[in-house]
Amino acid sequence: MKKLGFFITSLMLMSIMTHANHANVVHTQGVDMPLEKTPDITPIQKAGSEINMGKVGTLNLGDGLTGQINRAIVAKDWQSLDELLHTYQSSAEYDPILYQYALGAWHRSQFNHHQAIAVYRQMLADNPDFHYVRFDLALMFFEDKRYDEAKSELMAVKPLLNADMQALTERYLDQIDKRNKANTSFNVNYEKTDNVNNASPATQVRWQGKTWKKTAESLPQKATGVRYGFDIAKDKQLRANHYLTANAGIDGVHYWNKPEYDEQTATLGLGYKYQNVRGNVSVVPFLNHTWLDDKPYQYETGIKANINRRISSKLHVGAGVQYAKRHYDEKRLAERYDSDVRRVSASYRYVLMPSLMVFGGVDITDDDTKDKEFASVRHGINLGVLGEMDNGMGGRVSVRYAKRKFDAPEQLLYDFVRQDDEYYLQTALWYDKWQYKGFVPNLNINYRKINSNMADLYSRDGVQSFISVEKKF
Known part of the structure:
Protein backbone atom coordinates (compact mmCIF):
# COMPACT_ATOMS: atom_id res chain seq x y z
CA MET A 1 0.00 0.00 0.00
CA LYS A 2 1.20 3.51 -0.74
CA LYS A 3 1.97 5.51 2.37
CA LEU A 4 2.38 9.12 3.43
CA GLY A 5 5.91 10.32 4.08
CA PHE A 6 7.30 11.35 7.42
CA PHE A 7 7.61 14.87 6.04
CA ILE A 8 3.90 15.25 6.68
CA THR A 9 4.70 14.74 10.37
CA SER A 10 7.63 17.13 10.70
CA LEU A 11 6.34 20.00 8.59
CA MET A 12 2.80 19.54 9.85
CA LEU A 13 4.13 19.86 13.39
CA MET A 14 5.88 23.13 12.56
CA SER A 15 2.89 24.61 10.81
CA ILE A 16 0.25 23.33 13.21
CA MET A 17 2.12 24.61 16.27
CA THR A 18 1.53 28.13 14.99
CA HIS A 19 -1.96 27.15 13.91
CA ALA A 20 -3.14 25.67 17.20
CA ASN A 21 -4.88 28.88 18.17
CA HIS A 22 -6.06 29.55 14.64
CA ALA A 23 -8.67 32.13 15.64
CA ASN A 24 -6.67 34.95 17.20
CA VAL A 25 -8.95 37.59 18.64
CA VAL A 26 -7.74 41.15 18.97
CA HIS A 27 -8.77 42.93 22.19
CA THR A 28 -11.94 44.36 20.66
CA GLN A 29 -13.54 45.95 23.70
CA GLY A 30 -17.08 45.27 22.62
CA VAL A 31 -16.40 44.65 18.94
CA ASP A 32 -16.41 40.94 18.22
CA MET A 33 -13.91 40.64 15.40
CA PRO A 34 -11.92 37.45 15.15
CA LEU A 35 -8.87 37.66 12.95
CA GLU A 36 -8.92 34.30 11.19
CA LYS A 37 -5.72 32.94 9.68
CA THR A 38 -5.65 31.05 6.44
CA PRO A 39 -5.42 27.33 7.35
CA ASP A 40 -1.87 25.98 7.37
CA ILE A 41 -1.54 23.16 4.85
CA THR A 42 1.23 20.58 5.05
CA PRO A 43 2.87 19.26 1.87
CA ILE A 44 3.25 15.53 1.53
CA GLN A 45 6.23 13.54 0.36
CA LYS A 46 6.37 11.26 -2.62
CA ALA A 47 9.39 8.94 -2.76
CA GLY A 48 9.48 6.94 -5.97
CA SER A 49 6.17 5.15 -6.26
CA GLU A 50 5.43 5.36 -2.53
CA ILE A 51 4.06 8.03 -0.26
CA ASN A 52 5.60 6.94 3.01
CA MET A 53 4.24 7.20 6.50
CA GLY A 54 6.27 6.78 9.63
CA LYS A 55 9.74 6.86 8.07
CA VAL A 56 11.97 9.70 6.99
CA GLY A 57 12.48 10.38 3.32
CA THR A 58 13.57 13.26 1.15
CA LEU A 59 10.86 15.67 0.10
CA ASN A 60 10.57 15.67 -3.67
CA LEU A 61 10.99 19.29 -4.76
CA GLY A 62 12.32 18.49 -8.22
CA ASP A 63 11.18 19.87 -11.54
CA GLY A 64 8.57 17.18 -12.15
CA LEU A 65 4.90 17.69 -11.39
CA THR A 66 5.25 15.96 -8.02
CA GLY A 67 7.96 18.41 -6.96
CA GLN A 68 6.01 21.37 -8.32
CA ILE A 69 2.91 20.33 -6.39
CA ASN A 70 4.89 20.03 -3.16
CA ARG A 71 6.55 23.41 -3.75
CA ALA A 72 3.16 25.01 -4.36
CA ILE A 73 1.85 23.65 -1.08
CA VAL A 74 4.99 24.76 0.81
CA ALA A 75 4.70 28.26 -0.68
CA LYS A 76 0.89 28.33 -0.27
CA ASP A 77 0.68 29.13 -3.97
CA TRP A 78 -2.88 27.93 -4.33
CA GLN A 79 -3.46 29.35 -7.81
CA SER A 80 -0.51 27.40 -9.19
CA LEU A 81 -1.57 24.29 -7.28
CA ASP A 82 -5.01 24.41 -8.89
CA GLU A 83 -3.45 24.56 -12.36
CA LEU A 84 -0.93 21.82 -11.55
CA LEU A 85 -3.61 19.44 -10.33
CA HIS A 86 -5.47 19.69 -13.63
CA THR A 87 -2.30 18.71 -15.50
CA TYR A 88 -1.30 16.08 -12.95
CA GLN A 89 -4.43 13.97 -13.47
CA SER A 90 -3.29 12.96 -16.97
CA SER A 91 0.46 12.79 -16.32
CA ALA A 92 2.65 9.70 -16.07
CA GLU A 93 3.56 10.74 -12.50
CA TYR A 94 -0.07 10.62 -11.38
CA ASP A 95 -0.62 9.07 -7.98
CA PRO A 96 -4.19 9.12 -6.62
CA ILE A 97 -3.14 9.60 -2.99
CA LEU A 98 -0.91 12.58 -3.73
CA TYR A 99 -3.67 14.00 -5.90
CA GLN A 100 -6.31 13.57 -3.18
CA TYR A 101 -4.11 15.08 -0.50
CA ALA A 102 -3.21 18.10 -2.61
CA LEU A 103 -6.81 18.55 -3.78
CA GLY A 104 -8.04 18.50 -0.18
CA ALA A 105 -5.34 21.02 0.76
CA TRP A 106 -6.43 23.32 -2.05
CA HIS A 107 -10.11 23.16 -1.04
CA ARG A 108 -9.11 23.87 2.56
CA SER A 109 -7.06 26.90 1.51
CA GLN A 110 -10.13 28.28 -0.27
CA PHE A 111 -12.28 27.68 2.83
CA ASN A 112 -14.22 25.01 0.94
CA HIS A 113 -14.11 22.76 3.97
CA HIS A 114 -17.13 20.70 2.93
CA GLN A 115 -15.29 19.52 -0.20
CA ALA A 116 -11.95 19.14 1.60
CA ILE A 117 -13.54 16.99 4.29
CA ALA A 118 -15.19 14.77 1.67
CA VAL A 119 -11.83 14.22 -0.08
CA TYR A 120 -10.00 13.35 3.15
CA ARG A 121 -12.79 11.04 4.28
CA GLN A 122 -12.45 9.14 1.02
CA MET A 123 -8.67 8.91 1.55
CA LEU A 124 -9.23 7.43 5.00
CA ALA A 125 -11.89 5.03 3.74
CA ASP A 126 -9.32 3.65 1.30
CA ASN A 127 -6.33 3.98 3.66
CA PRO A 128 -7.48 3.88 7.32
CA ASP A 129 -3.86 3.79 8.60
CA PHE A 130 -3.10 7.33 7.37
CA HIS A 131 -3.12 8.69 10.92
CA TYR A 132 -1.78 12.14 10.13
CA VAL A 133 -4.40 12.59 7.43
CA ARG A 134 -6.98 11.78 10.10
CA PHE A 135 -5.40 14.40 12.35
CA ASP A 136 -5.61 16.92 9.50
CA LEU A 137 -9.26 15.96 8.97
CA ALA A 138 -9.94 16.65 12.65
CA LEU A 139 -8.44 20.13 12.29
CA MET A 140 -10.70 20.84 9.32
CA PHE A 141 -13.72 19.85 11.40
CA PHE A 142 -12.43 22.19 14.11
CA GLU A 143 -12.00 25.09 11.68
CA ASP A 144 -15.47 24.42 10.25
CA LYS A 145 -17.05 24.70 13.73
CA ARG A 146 -18.01 21.02 13.73
CA TYR A 147 -16.60 20.42 17.18
CA ASP A 148 -18.26 17.07 17.95
CA GLU A 149 -16.77 15.48 14.83
CA ALA A 150 -13.40 17.11 15.52
CA LYS A 151 -13.34 15.71 19.04
CA SER A 152 -14.31 12.24 17.85
CA GLU A 153 -11.51 12.15 15.26
CA LEU A 154 -8.92 13.55 17.67
CA MET A 155 -9.80 11.01 20.35
CA ALA A 156 -9.54 8.20 17.81
CA VAL A 157 -6.18 9.25 16.36
CA LYS A 158 -4.43 10.46 19.52
CA PRO A 159 -3.04 7.05 20.66
CA LEU A 160 -1.58 6.49 17.18
CA LEU A 161 0.48 9.71 17.11
CA ASN A 162 3.93 10.48 18.48
CA ALA A 163 4.35 12.27 21.82
CA ASP A 164 4.60 15.79 20.38
CA MET A 165 1.49 15.32 18.27
CA GLN A 166 -0.39 13.84 21.22
CA ALA A 167 0.40 16.98 23.22
CA LEU A 168 -0.86 19.11 20.35
CA THR A 169 -4.00 16.98 20.16
CA GLU A 170 -4.62 17.71 23.85
CA ARG A 171 -4.43 21.43 23.13
CA TYR A 172 -7.11 21.10 20.48
CA LEU A 173 -9.28 18.99 22.76
CA ASP A 174 -8.97 21.67 25.45
CA GLN A 175 -10.01 24.31 22.92
CA ILE A 176 -13.05 22.26 21.92
CA ASP A 177 -14.09 21.89 25.56
CA LYS A 178 -13.76 25.64 26.07
CA ARG A 179 -15.82 26.42 22.97
CA ASN A 180 -18.53 24.00 24.06
CA LYS A 181 -18.86 25.73 27.42
CA ALA A 182 -21.01 28.77 28.09
Missing part, protein backbone atom coordinates in the same frame (compact mmCIF):
# COMPACT_ATOMS: atom_id res chain seq x y z
CA ASN A 183 -19.24 32.09 27.52
CA THR A 184 -19.69 34.55 30.35
CA SER A 185 -18.52 38.13 30.67
CA PHE A 186 -18.68 40.67 33.46
CA ASN A 187 -17.93 44.37 33.44
CA VAL A 188 -18.20 47.20 35.92
CA ASN A 189 -17.54 50.88 35.17
CA TYR A 190 -17.13 54.01 37.20
CA GLU A 191 -19.15 56.55 35.27
CA LYS A 192 -19.37 60.32 35.23
CA THR A 193 -21.73 62.30 32.98
CA ASP A 194 -22.65 65.97 32.73
CA ASN A 195 -26.06 65.35 31.13
CA VAL A 196 -27.74 62.31 32.61
CA ASN A 197 -31.21 63.52 31.60
CA ASN A 198 -30.29 64.27 27.94
CA ALA A 199 -31.48 67.87 28.22
CA SER A 200 -30.72 70.97 26.17
CA PRO A 201 -28.56 73.52 28.02
CA ALA A 202 -30.68 76.42 26.75
CA THR A 203 -32.22 78.19 29.77
CA GLN A 204 -35.07 79.61 27.71
CA VAL A 205 -37.37 78.49 24.94
CA ARG A 206 -38.10 81.16 22.34
CA TRP A 207 -40.69 80.93 19.60
CA GLN A 208 -42.58 83.54 17.59
CA GLY A 209 -41.55 86.39 19.86
CA LYS A 210 -42.46 84.61 23.07
CA THR A 211 -40.05 83.34 25.74
CA TRP A 212 -40.46 80.59 28.32
CA LYS A 213 -37.97 80.03 31.12
CA LYS A 214 -36.95 76.48 31.89
CA THR A 215 -37.02 75.02 35.39
CA ALA A 216 -33.77 73.90 37.00
CA GLU A 217 -34.89 70.27 36.74
CA SER A 218 -35.22 70.54 32.95
CA LEU A 219 -31.59 71.64 32.49
CA PRO A 220 -28.68 69.17 32.17
CA GLN A 221 -27.97 67.27 35.36
CA LYS A 222 -24.58 65.90 36.41
CA ALA A 223 -24.34 62.41 37.80
CA THR A 224 -21.73 59.93 38.97
CA GLY A 225 -22.21 56.26 39.57
CA VAL A 226 -21.43 52.76 38.46
CA ARG A 227 -22.47 50.89 35.31
CA TYR A 228 -22.43 47.11 35.30
CA GLY A 229 -23.22 44.14 33.10
CA PHE A 230 -23.24 40.37 33.13
CA ASP A 231 -23.86 38.17 30.09
CA ILE A 232 -23.91 34.45 29.45
CA ALA A 233 -24.18 32.81 26.03
CA LYS A 234 -23.95 29.26 24.78
CA ASP A 235 -24.09 27.55 21.40
CA LYS A 236 -25.16 23.91 21.62
CA GLN A 237 -24.21 21.81 18.60
CA LEU A 238 -27.18 19.84 17.31
CA ARG A 239 -25.61 18.23 14.26
CA ALA A 240 -22.71 19.15 11.97
CA ASN A 241 -22.91 22.95 11.50
CA HIS A 242 -26.35 23.37 13.14
CA TYR A 243 -26.56 24.94 16.60
CA LEU A 244 -29.05 25.99 19.23
CA THR A 245 -27.98 29.42 20.48
CA ALA A 246 -29.04 31.01 23.76
CA ASN A 247 -28.10 34.13 25.66
CA ALA A 248 -29.14 35.94 28.81
CA GLY A 249 -27.86 39.05 30.48
CA ILE A 250 -28.49 41.98 32.73
CA ASP A 251 -26.94 45.42 32.59
CA GLY A 252 -27.67 48.66 34.33
CA VAL A 253 -26.44 51.84 35.91
CA HIS A 254 -26.73 53.21 39.44
CA TYR A 255 -26.12 56.91 40.11
CA TRP A 256 -25.20 57.82 43.65
CA ASN A 257 -26.49 61.39 43.43
CA LYS A 258 -29.33 60.81 40.92
CA PRO A 259 -30.99 57.48 41.81
CA GLU A 260 -34.14 58.49 39.93
CA TYR A 261 -32.17 57.79 36.74
CA ASP A 262 -31.11 54.30 37.80
CA GLU A 263 -31.80 51.83 35.00
CA GLN A 264 -31.62 48.05 34.60
CA THR A 265 -32.32 45.89 31.55
CA ALA A 266 -32.67 42.11 31.44
CA THR A 267 -32.29 40.28 28.12
CA LEU A 268 -33.16 36.74 27.05
CA GLY A 269 -32.75 35.14 23.62
CA LEU A 270 -33.12 31.62 22.24
CA GLY A 271 -32.80 30.64 18.59
CA TYR A 272 -31.01 28.84 15.77
CA LYS A 273 -27.53 29.33 14.32
CA TYR A 274 -25.73 27.80 11.36
CA GLN A 275 -21.98 28.37 11.41
CA ASN A 276 -18.96 27.17 9.50
CA VAL A 277 -15.49 28.36 8.51
CA ARG A 278 -16.98 31.00 6.20
CA GLY A 279 -19.31 32.64 8.72
CA ASN A 280 -22.68 32.19 10.38
CA VAL A 281 -26.41 32.80 10.07
CA SER A 282 -28.70 33.11 13.09
CA VAL A 283 -32.38 33.72 13.81
CA VAL A 284 -33.12 34.54 17.45
CA PRO A 285 -36.41 35.57 19.13
CA PHE A 286 -35.73 37.77 22.16
CA LEU A 287 -37.26 39.50 25.16
CA ASN A 288 -35.99 42.63 26.93
CA HIS A 289 -37.40 44.22 30.09
CA THR A 290 -36.25 47.56 31.49
CA TRP A 291 -36.71 49.06 34.95
CA LEU A 292 -36.29 52.80 35.66
CA ASP A 293 -35.75 53.93 39.25
CA ASP A 294 -36.50 50.33 40.31
CA LYS A 295 -39.95 50.47 38.69
CA PRO A 296 -41.06 48.53 35.58
CA TYR A 297 -40.64 50.86 32.63
CA GLN A 298 -40.82 49.06 29.27
CA TYR A 299 -40.40 45.68 27.60
CA GLU A 300 -39.71 44.48 24.08
CA THR A 301 -40.48 41.22 22.33
CA GLY A 302 -39.06 40.59 18.91
CA ILE A 303 -36.92 38.60 16.55
CA LYS A 304 -33.56 39.31 14.93
CA ALA A 305 -31.67 37.67 12.10
CA ASN A 306 -27.98 38.13 11.37
CA ILE A 307 -25.54 36.91 8.76
CA ASN A 308 -21.75 37.21 8.90
CA ARG A 309 -19.56 36.21 6.00
CA ARG A 310 -15.83 35.85 5.46
CA ILE A 311 -14.98 37.33 2.07
CA SER A 312 -11.26 36.76 2.52
CA SER A 313 -8.83 36.24 5.36
CA LYS A 314 -8.82 40.01 5.83
CA LEU A 315 -12.38 41.09 5.01
CA HIS A 316 -15.55 40.11 6.88
CA VAL A 317 -19.00 41.55 6.20
CA GLY A 318 -22.29 41.25 8.03
CA ALA A 319 -25.94 42.24 7.85
CA GLY A 320 -28.86 42.14 10.23
CA VAL A 321 -32.59 42.76 10.46
CA GLN A 322 -34.64 43.14 13.61
CA TYR A 323 -38.27 43.64 14.50
CA ALA A 324 -39.61 44.36 17.98
CA LYS A 325 -42.81 45.47 19.66
CA ARG A 326 -42.06 47.96 22.42
CA HIS A 327 -44.56 48.40 25.25
CA TYR A 328 -44.46 50.82 28.19
CA ASP A 329 -45.70 49.66 31.57
CA GLU A 330 -47.24 53.00 32.53
CA LYS A 331 -50.56 53.56 30.76
CA ARG A 332 -50.05 57.25 29.95
CA LEU A 333 -46.73 56.45 28.29
CA ALA A 334 -48.08 53.40 26.49
CA GLU A 335 -50.84 55.44 24.85
CA ARG A 336 -48.26 57.63 23.12
CA TYR A 337 -44.97 55.73 22.95
CA ASP A 338 -45.85 52.06 22.35
CA SER A 339 -44.25 51.24 19.02
CA ASP A 340 -43.13 48.81 16.36
CA VAL A 341 -39.37 49.09 15.93
CA ARG A 342 -37.71 47.90 12.72
CA ARG A 343 -33.99 47.98 12.13
CA VAL A 344 -31.69 46.94 9.29
CA SER A 345 -27.90 47.18 9.32
CA ALA A 346 -24.79 46.26 7.37
CA SER A 347 -21.22 46.18 8.65
CA TYR A 348 -17.69 45.28 7.69
CA ARG A 349 -14.31 44.79 9.26
CA TYR A 350 -11.01 44.76 7.43
CA VAL A 351 -7.71 43.58 8.87
CA LEU A 352 -4.90 45.90 7.81
CA MET A 353 -2.34 43.85 9.74
CA PRO A 354 -2.60 41.21 12.49
CA SER A 355 -2.85 43.85 15.22
CA LEU A 356 -4.79 46.56 13.39
CA MET A 357 -8.21 46.65 11.79
CA VAL A 358 -10.82 49.11 10.60
CA PHE A 359 -14.55 48.59 10.90
CA GLY A 360 -17.75 50.39 10.05
CA GLY A 361 -21.33 50.11 8.94
CA VAL A 362 -24.65 51.69 8.10
CA ASP A 363 -28.06 51.25 9.71
CA ILE A 364 -31.66 52.40 9.49
CA THR A 365 -34.06 52.37 12.46
CA ASP A 366 -37.79 52.98 12.09
CA ASP A 367 -39.48 53.67 15.45
CA ASP A 368 -43.20 53.71 14.64
CA THR A 369 -44.90 55.01 17.80
CA LYS A 370 -48.65 55.32 18.32
CA ASP A 371 -48.36 59.11 18.49
CA LYS A 372 -46.81 60.04 15.14
CA GLU A 373 -45.31 63.18 16.67
CA PHE A 374 -42.75 60.91 18.33
CA ALA A 375 -42.35 58.40 15.48
CA SER A 376 -39.05 58.73 13.63
CA VAL A 377 -36.64 57.20 11.14
CA ARG A 378 -32.91 57.34 11.84
CA HIS A 379 -30.20 56.75 9.20
CA GLY A 380 -26.73 56.16 10.62
CA ILE A 381 -23.17 55.54 9.48
CA ASN A 382 -20.12 54.67 11.59
CA LEU A 383 -16.41 54.11 11.13
CA GLY A 384 -13.70 53.03 13.52
CA VAL A 385 -10.20 51.69 13.98
CA LEU A 386 -8.93 49.22 16.57
CA GLY A 387 -5.38 48.19 17.31
CA GLU A 388 -3.14 46.58 19.85
CA MET A 389 0.64 46.77 20.10
CA ASP A 390 2.95 43.90 20.94
CA ASN A 391 3.46 45.29 24.45
CA GLY A 392 -0.27 44.93 25.25
CA MET A 393 -1.23 48.58 24.82
CA GLY A 394 -4.39 48.89 22.77
CA GLY A 395 -7.07 51.33 21.79
CA ARG A 396 -10.23 51.89 19.82
CA VAL A 397 -11.65 55.04 18.23
CA SER A 398 -14.99 55.20 16.44
CA VAL A 399 -17.15 57.98 15.03
CA ARG A 400 -20.81 57.93 14.09
CA TYR A 401 -23.23 60.27 12.36
CA ALA A 402 -27.00 59.83 12.23
CA LYS A 403 -29.83 61.82 10.70
CA ARG A 404 -33.14 61.48 12.55
CA LYS A 405 -36.39 62.75 11.07
CA PHE A 406 -39.73 62.58 12.83
CA ASP A 407 -43.00 61.72 11.12
CA ALA A 408 -45.35 64.51 12.21
CA PRO A 409 -45.14 68.12 13.45
CA GLU A 410 -44.59 68.76 17.15
CA GLN A 411 -47.86 69.71 18.86
CA LEU A 412 -46.94 71.42 22.13
CA LEU A 413 -45.06 74.46 20.83
CA TYR A 414 -43.65 74.19 17.34
CA ASP A 415 -45.77 73.46 14.29
CA PHE A 416 -43.13 71.78 12.13
CA VAL A 417 -41.43 68.39 11.93
CA ARG A 418 -38.44 67.83 14.19
CA GLN A 419 -35.10 66.85 12.60
CA ASP A 420 -31.87 66.04 14.45
CA ASP A 421 -28.25 65.64 13.37
CA GLU A 422 -26.44 63.33 15.79
CA TYR A 423 -22.65 63.08 16.20
CA TYR A 424 -20.82 60.53 18.34
CA LEU A 425 -17.18 59.92 19.26
CA GLN A 426 -16.13 56.92 21.33
CA THR A 427 -12.63 56.14 22.54
CA ALA A 428 -11.16 53.38 24.67
CA LEU A 429 -7.64 52.69 25.91
CA TRP A 430 -6.28 49.66 27.75
CA TYR A 431 -3.06 47.94 28.72
CA ASP A 432 -3.24 44.17 29.06
CA LYS A 433 -0.33 44.00 31.50
CA TRP A 434 -2.34 46.07 33.98
CA GLN A 435 -4.68 43.32 35.03
CA TYR A 436 -5.66 41.35 38.07
CA LYS A 437 -6.79 37.76 37.64
CA GLY A 438 -7.96 38.46 34.12
CA PHE A 439 -9.74 41.75 34.90
CA VAL A 440 -8.42 44.43 32.55
CA PRO A 441 -9.15 48.14 33.24
CA ASN A 442 -10.15 50.38 30.35
CA LEU A 443 -10.27 54.16 30.12
CA ASN A 444 -13.30 55.30 28.09
CA ILE A 445 -14.25 58.79 26.93
CA ASN A 446 -17.40 59.30 24.85
CA TYR A 447 -18.76 62.49 23.33
CA ARG A 448 -22.21 63.09 21.90
CA LYS A 449 -23.60 66.17 20.16
CA ILE A 450 -27.13 66.64 18.83
CA ASN A 451 -28.13 69.57 16.64
CA SER A 452 -31.90 69.90 16.37
CA ASN A 453 -34.08 72.29 14.42
CA MET A 454 -35.89 72.68 17.77
CA ALA A 455 -32.65 73.79 19.39
CA ASP A 456 -33.98 75.19 22.67
CA LEU A 457 -35.63 71.89 23.48
CA TYR A 458 -33.44 69.20 21.98
CA SER A 459 -29.97 70.46 20.95
CA ARG A 460 -27.35 69.29 23.42
CA ASP A 461 -23.91 67.82 23.83
CA GLY A 462 -22.17 65.95 26.57
CA VAL A 463 -19.06 64.08 27.62
CA GLN A 464 -19.18 60.74 29.37
CA SER A 465 -15.99 59.41 30.93
CA PHE A 466 -15.59 56.20 32.85
CA ILE A 467 -13.15 53.50 33.84
CA SER A 468 -14.39 50.02 33.08
CA VAL A 469 -13.13 46.65 34.21
CA GLU A 470 -13.93 43.65 32.04
CA LYS A 471 -13.36 39.93 32.14
CA LYS A 472 -14.46 37.10 29.87
CA PHE A 473 -14.67 33.55 31.18
